[in-house]
Amino acid sequence: MSIDFKQDILAPVATNFAAMDQFINEGITSKVALVMAVSKHVVEAGGKRMRPIMCLLAAKACGEENLEDTQKLAAIIEMLHTATLVHDDVVDESNLRRGRPTANATWNNQTAVLVGDFLISRAFDLLVDLNNMTLLKDFSTGTCEIAEGEVLQLQAQHQPDTTEETYLNIIHGKTSRLFELATEGAAILANKPEFRKPLRDFAGHFGNAFQIIDDILDYTSDADTLGKNIGDDLMEGKPTLPLIAAMQYTEGPARELIRRSILNGGTDDLSQVIEIVKTSGALDYCQRRASEETQAAIDALAILPKSDAKEALVNLAKMALNRIQ
Template identity: 55%
Template sequence: MTTSNTASSAAETSAPLSNETPIVDYADIQQIIADDFAIMDKQVFGSLNSKVQLVMNVSQHVINAGGKRMRPLITLLCSRLCKDEQSEDAMHLAAITEMLHTATLVHDDVIDESGMRRGRPTANATWDNPTAVLVGDYLIARAFNLLVGFQSLPLLQLFSDGTCDIAEGEVLQLQHQHNPEATEQDYMNIIDGKTSRLFMMATAGVAILQDKPEFMQPFSDFGQHFGNAFQIIDDVLDYSGDSELMGKNLGDDLAEGKPTLPTIVALRLLKQSDEAKYNKLRIAVQTGKVDDAQGLIKLVQESGSLDYCRERALEETRLAQQALSQLPDNQYRQGLWQLTELASSRLA
């Protein structure tokens, strides 16, 4: 895991970002590498080659659910940043990262017993849990089957280590489920695995692929800190966002007993200031009983927790941007910088 100090000290000796343009929307960033992205998107589907029709049906169902393809977009931007030309290898790697991400979502939906994702029925709801789990396993296995084709042991090592970290992050989250004693460090360890690690793999893998060892640390730091910020922002929005835009009800994470930063910090602050409110939130975390969901959401909001979490997300965003300052200044770095701004703008 990279550290904030690493990113900060490196940034102190590098030029500041010169491309701090106004925030654009996601489609504008995608347009920077539109041709590469379109080819990659087709490869995500084209890489499925199971002889079992059910595997193909379920895989196509979950991939068709769409999503922004943010991880492969980052891979493609990093590749162009290294060398401004179309790279078949980079597009294959981007498709592999999306395949791994899709597999984690399938498994998450089973664990969370989710019936809908992005407005569509989940695989476990459409078929059943065993089918969804096994197809998720297939997607991971297929991703590694494709990784072997690069004939790069360092790349395979990066992805195999990273996939272990992802699984450990998910198990660590389960370990702390309904645990009111979970700490901020527990939370950071969880999101390092379940969220940030794949962003790091999507960036660091490009440095290996393009033989740019000097970019390995900045790419890794960017992926790590961007992933941290992205997850913290998501967790803040569980207490302050728009239910329709998010595709889930506010407070769902609390009901599921997930150890998210807003809840952890709220418990910490309330324990010092209001024992009655602390006990109310602690019992809700322990039991998952949120009959008064709006009351609990308001309790977290008024505790001061969300202000703290917003600042932590912005801190991680700044660290991601500092990592970018060590890279060549071009439109692809600008696209990555704009992604960080677009993500943090969700806090407004």
């Protein structure tokens, strides 16, 4: 079955989504013209807005009818996500994001870092307006954990002995945590504490699957589809799951080549590494792990009452997985 994004995922919250988009644009207004220009550039380069959609759907799945506050929360999540991307691009020295020049490439690193700071601060400024201490605490803790995930990733760079467990800790922080804030935050706002854990579990497993799929695509896709350059992770010596698995599935010169690539970074041996990753069974293993995480995400929703929004969350998880089918 092919999933249609507008019909099978966005439909239950389409009007709320439009209002949320409007709120983002109002949220990034600033007295400083450069802050506005950079924020606008980054927000407009926005991808599928998956996190805010997930937030709106989670609220609906909790039985929430009035999504006015949730629209604001969804916008705040997108602003936080945007801020982390701006900072990531500086850290990774990326010049392309979703096929467009990054903020650091368009302006410079200093500007990008400071505007990223502004977006995080602005998100919390707007979060305070929702006047919910539980929500504020969840986001404050979660944002710390997102930053910790990024630092863990930095520490693991050029470390060929990185384990799958460490990899999962890294991706939980840098990817899954914000998805968790999106769904659990919706349950907190809807005043449905009993749905906090299932929605958080859904988002955590979804985020893991999403990142594993992203890491698979770094070896199987092309720059146009990916919106960034192939082999970027290898270039930076990041030990992602395809490489970790490839080292377990190979020995001798092939294993040595991958170790050396992680150790030294760069893309001198890119074509050989891609070949080893593809032929060793590493990608099959990664796809299996992504499928398991997706299934765990879907299973977590079992406790929620049947609704279009719940169905849309399931479709979203399936669609994300379909990127590698």
